[in-house]
Structures are given as C-alpha cells and as structure tokens.
Amino acid sequence: MGIYQVRKEGKRILGWDSPxxxxxxxxxIDLESRNGLxxxxxxxxxxxxxxxxxxxxxxxDDNGQLLSLHGRVQNTPASLVKIEIDDEAPxxxxxxxxxxxxxxxxxxxxxxTQLSIIPGxxxxxxxxxxxxxxxxxxxxxxxxxxxxxxxxxxxxxxxxAAASEISPFNDYEKGGLKNWQTYLGPTxxxxxxxxxxxxxxDKEGNSLAVLHNKDADSGVSMQxxxxxxxxxxxxxxxxxxxxxxxxxxxxxxxxxxxxxxxxPLGLVPTIKAxxxxxxxxxxxxxxxxxxxxxxxxxxxxxxxxxxxQLKSEPLVDLSH
Amino acid sequence: MGIYQVRKEGKRILGWDSPxxxxxxxxxIDLESRNGLxxxxxxxxxxxxxxxxxxxxxxxDDNGQLLSLHGRVQNTPASLVKIEIDDEAPxxxxxxxxxxxxxxxxxxxxxxTQLSIIPGxxxxxxxxxxxxxxxxxxxxxxxxxxxxxxxxxxxxxxxxAAASEISPFNDYEKGGLKNWQTYLGPTxxxxxxxxxxxxxxDKEGNSLAVLHNKDADSGVSMQxxxxxxxxxxxxxxxxxxxxxxxxxxxxxxxxxxxxxxxxPLGLVPTIKAxxxxxxxxxxxxxxxxxxxxxxxxxxxxxxxxxxxQLKSEPLVDLSH
Amino acid sequence: MGIYQVRKEGKRILGWDSPxxxxxxxxxIDLESRNGLxxxxxxxxxxxxxxxxxxxxxxxDDNGQLLSLHGRVQNTPASLVKIEIDDEAPxxxxxxxxxxxxxxxxxxxxxxTQLSIIPGxxxxxxxxxxxxxxxxxxxxxxxxxxxxxxxxxxxxxxxxAAASEISPFNDYEKGGLKNWQTYLGPTxxxxxxxxxxxxxxDKEGNSLAVLHNKDADSGVSMQxxxxxxxxxxxxxxxxxxxxxxxxxxxxxxxxxxxxxxxxPLGLVPTIKAxxxxxxxxxxxxxxxxxxxxxxxxxxxxxxxxxxxQLKSEPLVDLSH
Numbered sequence: 001m002g003i004y005q006v007r008k009e010g011k012r013i014l015g016w017d018s019p020x021x022x023x024x025x026x027x028x029i030d031l032e033s034r035n036g037l038x039x040x041x042x043x044x045x046x047x048x049x050x051x052x053x054x055x056x057x058x059x060x061d062d063n064g065q066l067l068s069l070h071g072r073v074q075n076t077p078a079s080l081v082k083i084e085i086d087d088e089a090p091x092x093x094x095x096x097x098x099x100x101x102x103x104x105x106x107x108x109x110x111x112x113t114q115l116s117i118i119p120g121x122x123x124x125x126x127x128x129x130x131x132x133x134x135x136x137x138x139x140x141x142x143x144x145x146x147x148x149x150x151x152x153x154x155x156x157x158x159x160x161a162a163a164s165e166i167s168p169f170n171d172y173e174k175g176g177l178k179n180w181q182t183y184l185g186p187t188x189x190x191x192x193x194x195x196x197x198x199x200x201x202d203k204e205g206n207s208l209a210v211l212h213n214k215d216a217d218s219g220v221s222m223q224x225x226x227x228x229x230x231x232x233x234x235x236x237x238x239x240x241x242x243x244x245x246x247x248x249x250x251x252x253x254x255x256x257x258x259x260x261x262x263x264p265l266g267l268v269p270t271i272k273a274x275x276x277x278x279x280x281x282x283x284x285x286x287x288x289x290x291x292x293x294x295x296x297x298x299x300x301x302x303x304x305x306x307x308x309q310l311k312s313e314p315l316v317d318l319s320h
Numbered sequence: 321m322g323i324y325q326v327r328k329e330g331k332r333i334l335g336w337d338s339p340x341x342x343x344x345x346x347x348x349i350d351l352e353s354r355n356g357l358x359x360x361x362x363x364x365x366x367x368x369x370x371x372x373x374x375x376x377x378x379x380x381d382d383n384g385q386l387l388s389l390h391g392r393v394q395n396t397p398a399s400l401v402k403i404e405i406d407d408e409a410p411x412x413x414x415x416x417x418x419x420x421x422x423x424x425x426x427x428x429x430x431x432x433t434q435l436s437i438i439p440g441x442x443x444x445x446x447x448x449x450x451x452x453x454x455x456x457x458x459x460x461x462x463x464x465x466x467x468x469x470x471x472x473x474x475x476x477x478x479x480x481a482a483a484s485e486i487s488p489f490n491d492y493e494k495g496g497l498k499n500w501q502t503y504l505g506p507t508x509x510x511x512x513x514x515x516x517x518x519x520x521x522d523k524e525g526n527s528l529a530v531l532h533n534k535d536a537d538s539g540v541s542m543q544x545x546x547x548x549x550x551x552x553x554x555x556x557x558x559x560x561x562x563x564x565x566x567x568x569x570x571x572x573x574x575x576x577x578x579x580x581x582x583x584p585l586g587l588v589p590t591i592k593a594x595x596x597x598x599x600x601x602x603x604x605x606x607x608x609x610x611x612x613x614x615x616x617x618x619x620x621x622x623x624x625x626x627x628x629q630l631k632s633e634p635l636v637d638l639s640h
Numbered sequence: 641m642g643i644y645q646v647r648k649e650g651k652r653i654l655g656w657d658s659p660x661x662x663x664x665x666x667x668x669i670d671l672e673s674r675n676g677l678x679x680x681x682x683x684x685x686x687x688x689x690x691x692x693x694x695x696x697x698x699x700x701d702d703n704g705q706l707l708s709l710h711g712r713v714q715n716t717p718a719s720l721v722k723i724e725i726d727d728e729a730p731x732x733x734x735x736x737x738x739x740x741x742x743x744x745x746x747x748x749x750x751x752x753t754q755l756s757i758i759p760g761x762x763x764x765x766x767x768x769x770x771x772x773x774x775x776x777x778x779x780x781x782x783x784x785x786x787x788x789x790x791x792x793x794x795x796x797x798x799x800x801a802a803a804s805e806i807s808p809f810n811d812y813e814k815g816g817l818k819n820w821q822t823y824l825g826p827t828x829x830x831x832x833x834x835x836x837x838x839x840x841x842d843k844e845g846n847s848l849a850v851l852h853n854k855d856a857d858s859g860v861s862m863q864x865x866x867x868x869x870x871x872x873x874x875x876x877x878x879x880x881x882x883x884x885x886x887x888x889x890x891x892x893x894x895x896x897x898x899x900x901x902x903x904p905l906g907l908v909p910t911i912k913a914x915x916x917x918x919x920x921x922x923x924x925x926x927x928x929x930x931x932x933x934x935x936x937x938x939x940x941x942x943x944x945x946x947x948x949q950l951k952s953e954p955l956v957d958l959s960h
Binding site for chain 2 (some may be wrong): 658680881
Binding site (some may be wrong): 018019020021022025027028030032033034035037040041043044188239240241242243244 | 666667670671672704705706716717719740743744745746748773774775776846897
C-alpha cells in the first residue's frame with residue numbers, strides 16, 4: 001500500500017528515479033537475503049512504510065533473530081483494498097487496504113492504511129490505523145519513508161523542519177551537520193548522509209517539514225503529529241542520478257538504527273493488546289513561491305524564533 | 321494439499337481460529353526466515369503435513385544445514401490435482417495431488433496425497449503414498465499435524481489415546497503431565513504444552529485418538545497405523561482465543577524435536593531407493609454422545625485395561 | 641531466459657532429465673536456502689545463465705555476504721520479452737528479453753539476452769549484452785552452464801575442447817584427469833567430476849567444444865569467444881539416470897569456485913560504469929558422422945597439433 005509516484009497532468013510531481021525501475025512483486029523479494037538487505041531489490045517508491053513489527057537497519061536483535069531492513073509491511077500484499085468516492089461534493093477519494101503482519105505466536109499487527117484526496121487540491125492525507133489484534137502487548141515501530149528526487153531535489157534545494165535538535169546518524173555525517181539544510185547536486189562518491197531530528201509541534205500537536213527547490217517556487221511539505229511520530233529522519237542520498245538521487249523526509253516512532261539500539265533510547269514503543277495507534281500525515285505539493293513561503297513560515301512559527309541545536313555526537317555509537 | 325477446514329451444513333465442524341486469518345500463497349512465505357520459523361506466517365489449517373524431507377522444530381542439523389520448522393511440503397504447490405467422483409454408489413469423492421520435494425543432488429521425494437469421502441458419511445480418509453524417486457536411500461519424516469479448536473475444544477474437553485507411555489516434551493510440560501487428558505479453557509500466558517506418546521494398536525495395527533468436548537457429545541477421532549506412524553504428539557495450545565486456542569493430535573514417524581535429536585531415538589527412518597511408504601488415516605466426526613462413547617470404548621479396547629505410563633523425564637534434554 | 645530444451649520433430653535433441661521435472665516459478669525458489677543451494681530446487685534447463693553479479697559455488701564472500709549458488713539471473717523474471725521474425729528470407733527468429741539485477745546501492749546490471757535461429761538450420765546463437773547501468777564500476781561473472789544428457793551422453797561419449805591446460809577442480813577429480821575426455825555410463829556413487837580448462841581460440845578469437853556420442857554420429861558443438869569467456873568448465877555428472885545423468889560444457893568468465901577464491905586468480909572481471917560486455921555463443925546440433933568429424937577437426941585445427949597439458953593440482957586448495 002505504498003505510493004509509487006504522485007502525478008499531475010501527466011507529469012511526476014512527487015517521486016524519484018531509483019535504479020530499480022520496475023515495481024517488484026513481493027513474491028520475488030527475499031527480505032532476509034544479503035544479510036537482511038533484500039528490501040533493496042524493490043525500493044523505488046515515493047512513500048514506503050517501514051514497519052510495523054520492526055523498522056530500521058538490518059541486524060540480529062537481542063533475541064537472536066535477524067530483523068531485515070525496514071520491516072515486512074511494504075512487501076506484504078494488502079487485503080480488502082477499496083476505493084471509495086464520496087457522492088457528496090467535494091467528492092473525496094479514499095483508498096484503503098489492510099496489511100496483516102500475522103505470524104502465529106509472534107505478532108498480530110494489522111494496519112488499515114488510508115489515502116485520501118480531494119479532486120483538484122494539492123494535498124493528500126495518510127490516516128493509518130495500526131491494531132494489535134493479539135491478546136498480548138507487543139512492540140511496534142514505523143517510519144514513513146517519504147522520498148523525493150526530481151523535480152524538487154536539485155543543487156541548492158533546501159529542507160526546513162520544525163525541530164529542537166539534530167544529530168548525525170554516524171561519524172560520516174559529522175562533516176555534513178552544519179549544512180544539513182541544503183542539498184548538493186548529484187555527487188559521485190557522496191553515498192548518503194542521515195540526520196536524526198527531534199521534531200516539535202504547534203498547539204494542535206502538528207509538526208511540519210518542507211522541502212523546496214533552489215528557487216523556492218516548487219516543493220512539498222509533510223505535516224505529522226509528534227505524539228504519534230516523535231522523531232524525524234532526514235536522509236540525504238545525493239549521489240549520482242543513476243545511483244538514485246533522492247532525499248527522504250521520514251517521520252517515525254524511531255530512527256533508522258536497528259531495533260536493539262533504539263530500545264535504550266526509548267524509541268521502541270509498546271502497543272497494548274487490542275490497542276489501536278493512529279498515524280496521520282498530510283502531504284502538500286507546493287506549486288509556486290507563495291506556497292513555499294507560506295510553508296516555510298509555518299515551520300518558523302512552530303520554531304518561535306528558537307534555533308535548532310546541532311549536536312555533534314551520534315545518538316548511537318555504532319563502532320562498538 | 322493440506323485441509324483448511326471441514327464444514328457441514330454451512331458450519332465449520334473441524335478446524336480452528338488462527339491469528340493468520342487468510343490462506344497464504346507459499347510464494348510469500350520464506351521458510352528460513354526468523355531462524356527457520358517462516359512456516360508460522362501461514363499456519364492456520366486443520367490438517368498440515370509436516371515433512372517429508374524433515375519435520376520438527378527448526379535448527380541446524382549435524383551437516384550444518386538449517387532445517388526449517390515442519391519441512392517444506394505444506395508450502396510446496398501440488399501438481400496433477402484431480403477430483404474424481406465414483407459413478408457407482410456410494411459415489412466416493414477422491415481428491416489427489418502430487419507434491420514433489422525435488423532438489424538436485426539433495427532429495428527426490430514425491431508424495432501422492434489422497435483424500436476420500438463418501439457423501440453423507442461422517443468419515444474421511446487420508447491415504448498418502450511417499451515415493452523415493454532417487455537411486456539412493458534417503459531419510460524421511462512426517463507428522464500429520466491435525467488441529468482442532470472450536471467447536472470441540474473447550475474447558476473440560478478431553479483427549480483419549482491408545483498408548484503405552486507419555487512423557488513431557490520439555491521441562492515446562494512436567495507440570496501438566498498428570499492432567500494431560502483434560503483441557504483448560506482459553507488461558508492467558510499458558511502458551512503450549514506438548515506431550516510425546518507411544519501409541520499402541522489393535523490386531524489390525526490400528527491405533528485411535530479421540531478428542532471430545534466437555535459434555536462428551538461432540539468430537540473427532542483419528543485412526544492411524546502404528547507401523548506407519550509409530551509416535552503420537554499431543555499439542556495443547558490452550559492460550560487465549562486470539563492467540564490461537566487449539567490442540568494438535570499428531571501421529572507421525574517422529575516427534576516435534578529437531579531431526580538431529582531424533583536420530584539417536586531411532587525416529588528418523590530410511591526410505592530406500594525406489595521404495596514407497598504409505599500413510600493411512602481415518603478421521604471421524606463424532607456428532608453425538610453415542611458416537612463419542614463408542615470411540616472412547618475403542619480406545620479402551622486397544623488398551624486392554626492397561627494404563628498409560630507417565631514418564632516424568634523428557635525423551636530429549638534440550639538444555640544442552 | 642534460460643533454454644529448457646531444444647526439440648526437433650517432436651523429440652528432444654538437446655537437454656537432460658533432471659530429478660526436478662517441472663519448470664519452477666522463481667517465486668517459489670529461495671536462493672539462500674540450504675546455505676545458498678536453493679538454486680538446486682529449479683535446476684533442469686539445457687542452458688542456464690549463472691551470473692551476472694556473481695557465479696560459482698555458495699559461500700560467504702570477504703564482505704560477509706552469502707553468495708548463493710550460481711547467482712540470481714536465472715531466477716529473475718525477464719522484462720520486455722519479444723519474439724521477432726524477419727520478414728526477409730531466411731526469416732531469422734530472434735527472442736530477446738531483459739533481465740535486471742537491480743538492487744539499490746548494490747548493483748545495476750542489466751542483460752539483454754538474445755536467442756537467434758534460422759528456420760531449418762541446425763544452429764542457434766546466443767548474443768547477450770550485459771550493461772552496467774550504474775555510475776560505479778562493478779564486478780561481474782558469468783558461466784554459460786550448458787547441459788546435455790540423453791540422447792548424446794552415454795557410455796563412451798567423448799568431449800573435445802580447444803584448450804591449452806586442464807586441471808581437476810578439487811582432489812576428487814584427480815583420479816579422473818587422465819580420462820577427462822571420455823564418459824562413463826550411468827554410475828552409482830560417481831557423483832560428479834569437474835575440470836577447469838584454459839580454452840584457446842583461432843585467429844578470429846573463436847574457441848570450440850564438442851560433445852558427441854560413442855558412435856560419433858550425433859553431438860553438439862559450442863563456439864565461444866575467449867576474449868569474452870576466457871575459461872571453460874567441464875562438469876561430468878555421470879551418476880545414475882534418476883540422479884540426473886548429465887554433462888555441462890560451461891564457458892565463462894570464471895570457474896565454479898566461490899567468488900572469493902577467483903579474485904586471486906584474476907577471474908572476477910570489472911565492468912566499468914556504463915560499459916557493455918558482449919557474450920556470443922553458437923550452438924550447433926551435429927546430426928551425423930560427417931558433422932561430428934568436421935567439428936572435431938575444427939577443434940584439432942585450433943589446437944595446431946599441440947596437446948592439452950594435464951595439470952594434476954587444482955587451481956584452488958579448498959581444504960583450507
């Protein structure tokens with residue numbers, strides 16, 4: 001139930017160009033291959049849900065089980081997929097589906113995904129409901145891995161996020177911390193830099209992240225709720241075009257570390273037996289300078305003239 | 321070629337409610353995932369064949385290969401599936417299929433599965449033929465993992481089995497040995513108890529196990545041949561309803577231990593090059609008190625007033 | 641895009657009888673199962689491409705990743721499959737397909753496979769083009785694993801190859817080195833013998849290998865280019881018929897050792913960013929004694945009266 005691309009008038013307005021050029025049927029993906037990196041065989045979507053049983057980088061958890069990259073939900077076929085069009089104006093279109101992560105004795109997490117759009121508007125909403133259908137409490141983790149390349153991302157593109165702190169994911173990112181907001185053009189051997197942010201929200205609990213092009217007349221904003229998704233990852237993969245020139249704006253319960261590193265950080269929450277968790281995001285396509293300016297102002301208003309604190313040390317020491 | 325449910329007049333009479341609510345296409349199951357527990361992603365059938373190349377719990381065999389939980393046959397698509405209806409009364413309906421476990425240089429086990437039922441009767445038969453199509457002898461193992469929940473299983477339900485001995489699978493089951501015949505209602509944190517039985521048979525070589533409800537007016541019996549299936553596992557998974565409230569009555573060549581633990585017990589038999597092995601079981605739905613009483617009497621007759629011996633020590637010491 | 645069999649007038653003329661009797665959909669194959677031997681669950685083709693990201697036997701590479709047997713390309717569904725029939729005489733039939741080995745951040749190798757045949761001729765051609773679509777150089781490896789059983793292979797069948805050297809794959813093959821050219825009939829407990837050859841070519845760069853039956857009146861030849869495919873493996877799997885009585889004639893960039901053993905031998909070539917590599921092979925069915933004799937003469941002409949040197953020591957010492 002991911003979103004491959006957002007198109008308007010025949011053109012892609014949100015999405016990116018992955019080296020994986022076709023949509024790959026999950027039947028052909030072996031998530032545990034390459035030491036848990038099999039997910040990379042199908043990665044090319046604008047929105048990928050990473051969860052819900054676990055998220056983050058592959059690694060053997062404390063119980064001896066390999067947790068594969070970014071969880072199982074994106075490669076689990078959905079059931080009960082429905083498209084509903086409201087008879088009443090404004091004729092909202094809603095696409096829902098149910099994705100079950102049901103493994104006997106292991107987990108029974110079921111997510112109803114919901115995508116809503118009002119025809120003619122530049123906004124669409126994700127309103128997901130995760131239910132723990134088991135009689136036992138369980139852990140859960142989710143990252144809304146939202147990926148943007150051309151036409152927004154380019155040299156001089158900029159990201160704004162309402163956040164109190166930012167830190168490098170690992171040592172490599174230390175050198176890029178100061179310039180976290182701006183993007184390089186396609187850069188050979190850049191690989192990727194990942195930054196961990198602590199987002200903050202307005203009175204209604206909404207945080208906002210904005211990505212716009214160099215001229216600040218085209219972009220995208222993502223609104224999310226910090227009580228649902230308390231952390232934000234910014235993934236700058238400004239390597240060459242063919243390698244996948246892309247940035248991820250990724251609100252989540254968790255950062256991209258393996259689960260075992262996030263428990264001590266308090267970033268592996270519990271969902272009680274029978275409990276439901278909601279995840280509500282609003283994506284807005286910014287089509288002109290006024291749109292971009294207004295979105296950046298919203299970020300500034302949440303920040304209330306405070307500056308984001310740059311923390312030079314990673315939250316997790318991966319060298320051990 | 322498993323059996324998902326047995327239904328009569330629109331109602332399920334044999335089967336159970338697994339947290340895995342849909343039938344999962346084997347293309348989406350990775351048996352080696354979760355250290356060999358991938359089989360649990362699809363487990364919800366009334367009858368699952370566990371075999372034939374290996375059976376039992378996952379673990380690395382003496383040759384360094386991971387044997388995944390309960391073998392490959394249940395997640396191997398069948399070929400040559402046929403339904404035959406006899407022109408002559410009583411118009412027996414027979415469903416056959418061939419399931420090949422063929423791996424170059426590794427195994428060439430082919431099983432013709434056969435399910436037969438006479439319309440209007442409360443009985444159906446399984447008559448499987450395993451053929452070693454290779455020119456070399458091979459090991460084989462099979463458990464007929466037969467699972468029953470509602471409407472038979474309930475607090476006070478009871479199991480009867482013609483057997484000379486019973487022992488706990490592991491230390492946890494020691495506390496439940498004395499009450500092995502009776503069932504608790506759905507019990508949080510119960511998890512599961514597994515018991516290993518040595519079944520005995522009548523003059524024709526038939527053994528019988530019976531499960532019935534508390535009032536002893538509804539149940540199921542399973543007849544099997546001890547020369548084909550010399551051991552019997554009783555799996556009591558009387559955890560909560562949502563966790564999968566179910567019991568397994570499981571005749572087999574082997575218990576549920578990993579293969580490497582069963583070789584020293586003599587429970588990993590050989591099938592010679594070109595040899596065929598037959599497995600014949602009769603399932604009978606018991607629809608009233610007389611049916612139940614007669615089935616229990618049959619068990620008693622095989623037992624000839626001998627009592628089952630309770631052995632307090634597990635056959636295998638898994639603590640090492 | 642492999643070739644299952646070559647048939648003429650209703651009869652198989654090239655191919656073999658594998659214990660895997662059906663064509664297995666890759667969705668059901670888990671390449672990393674059995675410590676990387678999952679490929680064996682589907683192996684029954686006359687021509688299998690083994691590559692292109694890696695080839696050879698399974699094993700953990702120096703970077704800690706399991707490389708599964710014979711790579712991923714044979715179990716990757718093809719895209720853009722086309723059949724073209726030339727309007728002009730001789731009405732060449734060409735089958736093309738694209739097989740992408742695209743894994744984000746790992747590889748972006750794309751192969752256009754091409755099979756061409758002129759109706760009525762006894763020859764068909766393979767003309768593959770491998771493209772490294774990434775912006776980074778990459779390793780690649782390929783073996784054209786071409787397998788022949790009945791009706792060509794039999795006791796007294798013989799293989800000829802234009803080559804300067806031959807050595808045993810491992811210690812077991814030392815005993816068979818002297819008789820490398822001739823084949824036993826189906827032989828229980830023979831298992832397999834593998835020989836590593838250094839092929840040589842004529843002025844046009846073409847090498848030739850020929851397999852023919854005992855009477856030298858039926859066979860097959862394979863022409864390949866040593867600058868594209870500098871090594872040749874001969875796989876003698878003359879075990880019993882049911883085990884898969886077959887021989888492989890396998891030109892490649894590499895032998896069948898795991899990649900980590902072939903880097904020191906210089907047999908893991910590089911394909912530069914954007915570069916293309918071509919692989920051109922011609923298979924000819926030899927239908928009478930004259931055909932066979934002419935093919936063997938061609939081998940002799942390339943050899944120019946030089947004899948192949950028998951090297952008694954394997955190129956790789958697998959005992960360490």
